[in-house]
Amino acid sequence: MLSFCSLLYKEVFRVWKVGFQTVxxxxxxxxxxxxxxxxxxxxxxxxxPGVHYTAFxxxxxxxxxxxxxxxxxxxxxxIQSKITGNIVFVLLAPIAYWEFLAAxxxxxxxxxxxxxIGIYFAALWFAQPPMLFPLWxxxxxxxxxxxxxxxxxxAGMWAEKFxxxxxxxNFIIMPLTFLSGVFYSIHSLPPFWQALxxxxxxxxxxxxxxxxxxxxxxxxxxVSLTVVGGCMLGLMLLSLGLLKxxxxxxx
Amino acid sequence: MPPAIDVRxxxxxxxxxxxxxxxxxRIEQGEFFGLxxxxxxxxxxxxxxxxxxxxxxxxxxxxxxxDVVKQYRASRRLLGVVPQELAFDxxxxxxxxxxxxxxxxxxxxxxxxxxxxxxxxxxxxxADTNMRRLSGGMKRRxxxxxxxxxxxPVIVLDEPTAGVDVELxxxxxxxxxxxxxxxxxxxxxxHYLEEAEALCTRIxxxxxxxxxxxxxxxxxxSSLAGCRVRLKLxxxxxxxxxxQVVEQTNDxxxxxxxxxxxxxxxxxxxxxxxxxxxxxxxxQPDLEEVFLRLVGRAVH
Numbered sequence: 001m002l003s004f005c006s007l008l009y010k011e012v013f014r015v016w017k018v019g020f021q022t023v024x025x026x027x028x029x030x031x032x033x034x035x036x037x038x039x040x041x042x043x044x045x046x047x048x049p050g051v052h053y054t055a056f057x058x059x060x061x062x063x064x065x066x067x068x069x070x071x072x073x074x075x076x077x078x079i080q081s082k083i084t085g086n087i088v089f090v091l092l093a094p095i096a097y098w099e100f101l102a103a104x105x106x107x108x109x110x111x112x113x114x115x116x117i118g119i120y121f122a123a124l125w126f127a128q129p130p131m132l133f134p135l136w137x138x139x140x141x142x143x144x145x146x147x148x149x150x151x152x153x154x155a156g157m158w159a160e161k162f163x164x165x166x167x168x169x170n171f172i173i174m175p176l177t178f179l180s181g182v183f184y185s186i187h188s189l190p191p192f193w194q195a196l197x198x199x200x201x202x203x204x205x206x207x208x209x210x211x212x213x214x215x216x217x218x219x220x221x222x223v224s225l226t227v228v229g230g231c232m233l234g235l236m237l238l239s240l241g242l243l244k245x246x247x248x249x250x251x
Numbered sequence: 252m253p254p255a256i257d258v259r260x261x262x263x264x265x266x267x268x269x270x271x272x273x274x275x276x277r278i279e280q281g282e283f284f285g286l287x288x289x290x291x292x293x294x295x296x297x298x299x300x301x302x303x304x305x306x307x308x309x310x311x312x313x314x315x316x317x318d319v320v321k322q323y324r325a326s327r328r329l330l331g332v333v334p335q336e337l338a339f340d341x342x343x344x345x346x347x348x349x350x351x352x353x354x355x356x357x358x359x360x361x362x363x364x365x366x367x368x369x370x371x372x373x374x375x376x377x378a379d380t381n382m383r384r385l386s387g388g389m390k391r392r393x394x395x396x397x398x399x400x401x402x403x404p405v406i407v408l409d410e411p412t413a414g415v416d417v418e419l420x421x422x423x424x425x426x427x428x429x430x431x432x433x434x435x436x437x438x439x440x441x442h443y444l445e446e447a448e449a450l451c452t453r454i455x456x457x458x459x460x461x462x463x464x465x466x467x468x469x470x471x472x473s474s475l476a477g478c479r480v481r482l483k484l485x486x487x488x489x490x491x492x493x494x495q496v497v498e499q500t501n502d503x504x505x506x507x508x509x510x511x512x513x514x515x516x517x518x519x520x521x522x523x524x525x526x527x528x529x530x531x532x533x534x535q536p537d538l539e540e541v542f543l544r545l546v547g548r549a550v551h
Binding site: 003006007010013014017018081084085088089090091092095096246250251 | 265299302303304305306323324325327328330332334336337338339340341342343351352353354355356357358359397
């Protein structure tokens with residue numbers, strides 16, 4: 001267990017040492033989105049009756065940042081360690097595969113959640129979304145960050161160069177987050193895009209998370225919970241299997 | 252008592268390259284063992300398999316009786332590996348690095364031993380320096396310290412002195428020899444054959460993924476019976492001695508002799524031929540000769 005704690009400490013310490021870049025920068029980016037989109041669209045769009053667009057936007061931006069940062073944390077830590085070669089110190093140690101995965105995923109969750117909380121407090125200056133069902137908020141934040149932390153482990157193992165990882169981030173993670181309903185409700189989309197959105201697991205994370213704030217959602221939160229929980233479990237098992245096989249880590 | 256390292260029919264292939272081709276090796280506890288071979292012979296592959304940095308295609312490897320695949324946690328706890336590549340984590344100081352490494356091995360409050368290791372490796376003054384600010388030699392010392400933080404009974408050093416200054420080499424060997432006297436088993440790969448000759452009690456030589464020699468250092472040296480003699484002559488070497496020439500530059504000759512007794516008859520033949528010896532040097536066989544003979548190519 002001490003091996004796990006040490007690896008977790010190392011990962012958290014790494015984030016802390018570059019906190020400006022890992023926590024403050026994404027909070028600032030989310031605030032810029034909020035400032036611009038709310039300024040441009042607030043007068044024209046009312047997604048849910050009685051919910052101001054700026055308030056609607058806040059949970060979406062929080063979740064988007066949680067997911068992107070959770071992914072970035074585990075994937076960038078792994079690729080940096082692989083490229084600089086210092087992954088060897090972890091690989092030489094008697095760390096169980098589950099400890100390895102748990103440490104990377106927990107550190108990613110922590111970064112994602114800290115960024116999400118940071119955005120919430122900074123966004124209060126713009127609007128104050130209600131928090132009708134806090135447990136749903138916590139549940140989706142935890143499951144979503146765990147899922148993306150785990151996906152980051154897979155991507156970090158798979159990538160051999162920084163640009164491969166950037167490709168993964170730019171061509172998979174970014175489109176999935178932007179097309180998941182961060183800035184809109186899928187009910188405002190044409191039927192084809194509505195149907196397509198239902199194949200995007202990020203949509204369920206954001207929709208369920210938003211339900212916790214407003215008590216309304218595009219789809220039942222239980223369905224979202226099932227989809228997100230299933231995806232998270234699947235990715236955890238995949239990561240664990242890859243770690244056990246030594247995929248691109250133990251040649 | 253299980254052997255410190257037991258390798259049976261280990262095989263590993265990378266694409267078309269058969270990096271290890273059925274290696275058998277048994278190293279007893281307390282040995283100072285040398286693993287030699289040219290680049291690409293399979294030394295690092297063998298070490299990587301032992302350390303779990305690579306997985307074998309076939310065969311069994313164990314450390315103090317613990318299988319490196321099935322009982323990987325137990326075997327890794329018993330093994331300290333100094334990797335060949337100079338790697339470091341730029342986020343941490345030397346002490347933080349060593350504390351973290353101790354933690355990875357499940358050790359809490361290990362500062363007394365960390366201080367001792369840093370003292371032996373002359374790292375104490377750099378304890379609170381960030382790894383990025385250290386010179387190459389200092390980083391190599393930290394690599395050695397990282398391998399020793401958990402006091403492993405089996406220590407593997409993969410070319411630990413490559414590119415480091417004489418001072419570090421000497422202080423490192425003093426420390427490693429001390430650890431060996433204290434009962435730690437040492438497995439060393441090196442390109443410096445004089446190091447292997449001076450330190451190792453037994454040596455294995457690898458070539459193309461196979462062991463081509465495995466014996467005590469003494470036996471390997473004595474397998475080269477006889478000696479070499481370098482001569483500077485006043486004239487040409489008699490034809491009868493030409494078969495023994497290894498090297499020739501003008502009137503300088505390097506000859507191998509089957510025994511010291513053959514020296515007498517060689518000098519007699521020179522006398523008969525009327526050739527005077529202007530200079531003569533006798534050379535003892537060394538590990539490099541054994542190495543070159545077995546491996547069949549130059550090293551360094």
